[in-house]
Amino acid sequence: MRFEDHLPVEVSTADHNVSRVLYLLLAVTTTLGAAHHIDHIIRGNHVGWPITHHVNAFTYSLLIYPIVGIGLYLTLTDRVGDRYWAGVFTLSAFMLAYFHISPWAVEPPQDVILPYANPILGYLAFVILLGLIAAASLSAVYAVVLIRRKEKQRSIGE
Numbered sequence: 128m129r130f131e132d133h134l135p136v137e138v139s140t141a142d143h144n145v146s147r148v149l150y151l152l153l154a155v156t157t158t159l160g161a162a163h164h165i166d167h168i169i170r171g172n173h174v175g176w177p178i179t180h181h182v183n184a185f186t187y188s189l190l191i192y193p194i195v196g197i198g199l200y201l202t203l204t205d206r207v208g209d210r211y212w213a214g215v216f217t218l219s220a221f222m223l224a225y226f227h228i229s230p231w232a233v234e235p236p237q238d239v240i241l242p243y244a245n246p247i248l249g250y251l252a253f254v255i256l257l258g259l260i261a262a263a264s265l266s267a268v269y270a271v272v273l274i275r276r277k278e279k280q281r282s283i284g285e
Contacts, residue, residue: 144208146273152266153212156219157195159259164189166252170242173234184226184233191219209277213270220263227256 167174167185175183194215201207226233239256240249 144205145202145212149209149212149266149270149273152216152262152269153195153199156216156259156262156266157192159255159262160191160219162255163252163259166239166255170239170252172238172242188222191215209270209273213267213274216263216267216270220260220267223256223260223263228260 164185168178173183173185175181175186177186177189198207198211198215202211225231227239228236236253239253240246243249243252
């Protein structure tokens, strides 16, 4: 049996287990995440493999892209849903906040802002980071609300 035989020919979009709003939030957070990773490369600090030969937090943070890609595939084939995304968004928001704005930050705000010669660009990079943290947090809350709503509907239907 070929690999292609296991892939869905058609992906249903009606009665799907994840809302379109959650897909929109995923697109926004992924775009802001990519912008933040590009910012790392532009400012040249806290950058790891594959840009440099060091493996660090930057390297591990790139795992979010296969997690999102695999999650999208599994969501579109009805294998995962809101709980998966709630976990991904919650972990992402926690990690971003911990590494960037907590008292124990590995990459505090000044490491984002100060490398830029133009302070406006530094503050723009920081605003993108804050937007990413906010989007991941909002997405996590929204996914949990969806889970609770579906649980309530199931309990009423029983």
